[in-house]
Amino acid sequence: xxxxxxxxQKNILTLLLVLVFLWSLRVIDWKEPLLHPGGGATFxxxxxxxxxxxxxxEILLLALDSAWVTLTYAVAGMxxxxxxxxxxxxxASGVIQNSxxxxxxxxxxxxxxxxxxxxxxxxxxxxxxxxSAFGLTPYSAILAIAIPYGGILGRIFADMxxxxxKEPIQSLQSTGASKWQLLFYGYFPLVRANMISYTMYRxxxxxxxxxxxSFVGLGGLGYQIQLSLDDLxxxxxxxxxxxxxxxxxxxxxxSSGWRSRLSKGSSRFSMLSFLLSLxxxxxxxxxxxxxxxxxxxxLFTDENGEYAKKFFLSLLGxxxxxxxxxxxxxxxxxxxLTYDTLMMSIIAxxxxxxxxxxxxxxxxxxxxNGKLTMSRSFFSWVSFLLIRASYILSRAVPxxxxxxxxxxxxxxxxxxxxxxxxxxxxxxxxxxCAEVIEDLDERPIRHLSSSGASHAQILLYxxxxxxxxxxxxxxxxxxxxxxxxxxxxxFVGAGGLGQQFKLSMSYFHYSDxxxxxxxxxxxxxxxxxxxxxxxxxxx
Amino acid sequence: MKKLVSFLAFVLLLGLLSGCAEDKxxxxxxxxxxxxxxxxGAIPDQDVSVLSRSMGEVADYLSAxxxxxxxxxxxxxxxxxxxxxxxxxxxxxxxxxxxxVQARNRVPDAEAIAQRxxxxxxxxxxxxxxELGLKSLSDIKGKSFTFGSxxxxxxxxxxxxxxxxxxxxxxxxxxxxxxxxxxxxxTYKLVESGAFQTGALNEAVWEAAVAEGKVDTSKVDVFYTxxxxxxxxxxxxxxxxYDSGVKQKITDALLSMDSEQQTILDLFQTDKFIxxxxxxxEAIEKVAKQIGIIK
Numbered sequence: 001x002x003x004x005x006x007x008x009q010k011n012i013l014t015l016l017l018v019l020v021f022l023w024s025l026r027v028i029d030w031k032e033p034l035l036h037p038g039g040g041a042t043f044x045x046x047x048x049x050x051x052x053x054x055x056x057x058e059i060l061l062l063a064l065d066s067a068w069v070t071l072t073y074a075v076a077g078m079x080x081x082x083x084x085x086x087x088x089x090x091x092a093s094g095v096i097q098n099s100x101x102x103x104x105x106x107x108x109x110x111x112x113x114x115x116x117x118x119x120x121x122x123x124x125x126x127x128x129x130x131x132s133a134f135g136l137t138p139y140s141a142i143l144a145i146a147i148p149y150g151g152i153l154g155r156i157f158a159d160m161x162x163x164x165x166k167e168p169i170q171s172l173q174s175t176g177a178s179k180w181q182l183l184f185y186g187y188f189p190l191v192r193a194n195m196i197s198y199t200m201y202r203x204x205x206x207x208x209x210x211x212x213x214s215f216v217g218l219g220g221l222g223y224q225i226q227l228s229l230d231d232l233x234x235x236x237x238x239x240x241x242x243x244x245x246x247x248x249x250x251x252x253x254x255s256s257g258w259r260s261r262l263s264k265g266s267s268r269f270s271m272l273s274f275l276l277s278l279x280x281x282x283x284x285x286x287x288x289x290x291x292x293x294x295x296x297x298x299l300f301t302d303e304n305g306e307y308a309k310k311f312f313l314s315l316l317g318x319x320x321x322x323x324x325x326x327x328x329x330x331x332x333x334x335x336x337l338t339y340d341t342l343m344m345s346i347i348a349x350x351x352x353x354x355x356x357x358x359x360x361x362x363x364x365x366x367x368x369n370g371k372l373t374m375s376r377s378f379f380s381w382v383s384f385l386l387i388r389a390s391y392i393l394s395r396a397v398p399x400x401x402x403x404x405x406x407x408x409x410x411x412x413x414x415x416x417x418x419x420x421x422x423x424x425x426x427x428x429x430x431x432x433c434a435e436v437i438e439d440l441d442e443r444p445i446r447h448l449s450s451s452g453a454s455h456a457q458i459l460l461y462x463x464x465x466x467x468x469x470x471x472x473x474x475x476x477x478x479x480x481x482x483x484x485x486x487x488x489x490x491f492v493g494a495g496g497l498g499q500q501f502k503l504s505m506s507y508f509h510y511s512d513x514x515x516x517x518x519x520x521x522x523x524x525x526x527x528x529x530x531x532x533x534x535x536x537x538x539x
Numbered sequence: 540m541k542k543l544v545s546f547l548a549f550v551l552l553l554g555l556l557s558g559c560a561e562d563k564x565x566x567x568x569x570x571x572x573x574x575x576x577x578x579x580g581a582i583p584d585q586d587v588s589v590l591s592r593s594m595g596e597v598a599d600y601l602s603a604x605x606x607x608x609x610x611x612x613x614x615x616x617x618x619x620x621x622x623x624x625x626x627x628x629x630x631x632x633x634x635x636x637x638x639x640v641q642a643r644n645r646v647p648d649a650e651a652i653a654q655r656x657x658x659x660x661x662x663x664x665x666x667x668x669x670e671l672g673l674k675s676l677s678d679i680k681g682k683s684f685t686f687g688s689x690x691x692x693x694x695x696x697x698x699x700x701x702x703x704x705x706x707x708x709x710x711x712x713x714x715x716x717x718x719x720x721x722x723x724x725x726t727y728k729l730v731e732s733g734a735f736q737t738g739a740l741n742e743a744v745w746e747a748a749v750a751e752g753k754v755d756t757s758k759v760d761v762f763y764t765x766x767x768x769x770x771x772x773x774x775x776x777x778x779x780x781y782d783s784g785v786k787q788k789i790t791d792a793l794l795s796m797d798s799e800q801q802t803i804l805d806l807f808q809t810d811k812f813i814x815x816x817x818x819x820x821e822a823i824e825k826v827a828k829q830i831g832i833i834k
Contacts, residue, residue: 042734135626136619217615226615227587230721232728307626320834408734411683411715493718506618506690507832508641 010468013537017472021350027343028415039409046405049234053242062224063243068287070220071247073138074210075284077145078203084150088115089157095164095187096179112158118151120524121517123209124400124488127216128505133308138292141213145206156198160191193262200255207247212400215491222401229404237405245396317511325515334500338519341486341496344414345527348421348486349479355426356433361459363387363430364437371442387430394427403489417494421482429478436470437463472538476531483527487520497523575781576608577601577789580624581633582617584691585724585744593806594633600800601631604792605785616721617690621645630778631789636661636692636770636823637832643817644833646776650786651817653793654772655809659819661770662742663693663701665763666730673737673762676705682736684709685718687726691741692770692823694723698739700826701765724748731759741770743808769819773812 090096092111097104127144134140164187172186214223221240228236254273261269317323324330361367368384370377403420410416445462453461490498497516504512579601581594594611602609612629614620617638623629625645634642643649667673671682679702687694699709709717718735720726723744730738731754742764748754773793778786793812796804804810827833 039734042732045732131619132622135628136614136623214615217619223615230725231586232725232732303627407718408729408732412718413716495716503689506616506688508618508621508645509834 009537010472013534014468014472017475017534021346021353024343024346024350027340028347028413035410039411042408046234046408050238052235053238054233054235055239059236059239063221063240066219066221066224066240067243067247070207070210070222070244071280072284072287073141073213073218073220074145074203074206075280076138076142076288077210078149078199078206079281079285080142080146081149081153081202081206082199084118084146085153085157088150089154090161090183092154092158093161095161096183112155115151115154115158119148119155120151120484120521121148122484122488123148124212124215124491125501125517125520127213127218128501131216131218132505133311134304135307136217138218138288139296140216141210141218142288144213145209149202149206149209153199153202157191157195160194161187164190196262197255197259200251200258204248204251204255207251208244208396208398211244212398212488215400222398225401226404241397241401245392248396249392311510314508314510315514317514320511323511323514324509325511325518330512330515334497334515334519337497337500337516338523340414341490341498341520342483342523342526344418344489344494344496345421345479345482345486347414347418348425348482349475351418351422352425352429352478353475355422356429359387359390359426360430360433360437361455361463363391363434365434366438366440366442391427391430391434394423394425395431396427397424399424399485400488400492403492403494407493412493412495414495417486417489417496417498420489420494421485425478425482429474432474433467433471436467436474440466469538473535476535476538480524480527480531483524486523575785576610577605577630577781577785578610578612578628579631579633580612580614580620580629582620582635582638582688582690583614584617584635584688584694584722584741586722587613589806593803596803596806600796600803601789601792605788607785617688621690624649624774624776627776627779630776630781632774632776634772634774635690636768636772636820637696637827638690638692639772639774640820640824640827640833641690642774643820648777649774651772651774651815651820652790653812654769654815655807656811656813657743657809658771658815659769659813660767661693662767663698663739663765664742664745664761665698665737665739665765666727666745666759667737667762668730668733669756669758669760671736676701676763677707678762679737680707680712681714683714683718685720685726685729685735685738687719687723687738687740688721689719691723692768693741694726694739695719696823696827696830696832697765697768699830703830724753727754727759731755747808769815769823772815772820 088111092108092115094104094108097107123144126147127140130140130144168190169182169186172182177185211220211222211225214220214226217223221244225237225240228234228240258270258273261273313319317325362380362383365384368380370380399420402423403417406416406420406423410419440463444466445458448458448462486496487498487501490496490500491502493499497520501513501516504510504516579594579598581590583590591611591613594613598609598611601607612623614623617635620629620632620634621638621642624632624642632642639651643651665676665679667679667682673679673682686698689695702709714736720729720735720738723740726738726740727745727748729735745754745761749756775786775789794814796812798810824833
């Protein structure tokens, strides 16, 4: 009885989520044409250019140079992020605080909250704020990457540390080890492998973030993509996109290699990887100092402090007659945009999910090689490779860059934003979910297949029931991420809070910015809360 | 333990490196201040390649005339240039009407010093795909539309103002919301490619595009030209820390350009620069306040 109730709970949740998605579609005015009158033609131009990117030597050289800048900012940002994550992660895990002391509970809570705040705001928003406060230095980009990534990594580190098995720690403790000795000889060695593997995964994301930093005027691949898009030169756009994909693929391969070696305990590869990351870190910082002449400490001059102070005071609306956040009308307007943004995120995750569900079965390796379905065919390998390639393309291109292209095709509004977000996320969802299928217990499905079930039937009766909880949890997790990113696609005209944010930045209406960020944080927290709640229900 | 040692060594190394870099940095900076580098900028309202060529030439010319080292600093969007100007990172800037007003509101002692003759009577043009057969501004209702940059005078502020005068609400009367393309060149390219049916841009950029054959006028053409207003101009910062005569020298250098500097003047599509003053842009400020861009 209890089990059937749990089963029901899952189905009810799924039904509810589907209904929410359908309801969100109401916001779009389907009677109006969705595409620009010339949107179709532009779409064809973009696709056609993809088939023959511009591979002339000077463009390739430029791409190589920009790729290096992008990588440098990502590495430098990650270095600071790791420092933030280790310090705050340890404090938030509570392993060095005295557990009996009442204050320790409080400090743990405080640092957890702090990490939550750091990761709540998207890196591009940080970048825009830093550029206004510190000016156009590489550090605006690097700090903008470091803060949210420090928050995410720190939270994961804290979870890892507090989930460590108690027995080894207790035995160390019984030999009289101090708190610090426990940390360095007990906790760290136990979580090292997981920490490295998660950091590498985040590093791949940081490269993409670094590429979009150019949007605020800081160089790199994204800057070149933006320039080429300004000239509507799609052949060049694809060249730069291919370079971005190449970096992402290389890092992806490296990190999965390192991860599998870590679990097997092969020290040679790990040592090499460690040295390689070290030289990347040193190389990047050297480049920043020597070539870009960006010294970290010049950030903290009196003059800079003065401007930063002025900027933050105007964010607080000091010196303004009626700061925006005291005006009821502005609240109503901004809340309307907040609602639109929420709908954009739901439509985005809904579309990404639909495309993922359609493609995920042939994208699993054990389906392609016929192990799962007991039917091998040449066709299934072709579709496997095609779909996997589309996943890589989808996730390698950041949402913002998808949005910049899509805005040429769709009417401005929340739909192009949702499509851009969906395009980036279906690849990620597809990859994660295909891996779930690959890890499936094959026996029940083979049985279905041998009794003559079609592909659709296998999906419906064999695969879906057993993978649904994991799929749901990935979908909800991606929804949280999408929520954070909605503001970014708005910057290029895809509607919602982001568009208003960009306009207010251009008009120097800084107290508007505060109101928009407040509403944005509200959304992010709402999304985290709802997704946590649903995940618990789905378990 | 070994790892800890190597980590510490690495941290030390980093510290040393940053220390070295720090010293060098200061040395370089000191040199720079004695030489007095003047940084100039321009709003990125057209193709980046064209802009960096013309501004590079201006930098060389000003350097020869004033004896200062002059450097052009590119910027990605209009607001970024205004921010850099406010922070004193840019000493001389080629602003549009609105960005000039925004900049001088933030640096009250900055002065508008020079403009092109055509900037006294500047116009925006509304363009449309030819097959639509638009005749007057009111025909634009129900079409898809793109402005230029949201901070542009001739690409956003004045077009929006004249639409308003015509009784057209930009947020409601178009097919979908209006878009902000980012630059004048992009506006006509997007209308030509068919992505948008109509758009508004700077008359000078349009004329240059037609003259150079960059736009196909059988596909897209002007159907309405706005009344005149003041637009582009050079604005000079307070120049704190510079010799007292520098401001005059720069102003004279700009105003005395003639056929000898024809390449620069051509890039700015003019034959000379003439004087201007802050008061000329009060009308722009009024419109910006009315529309809500300036509070």
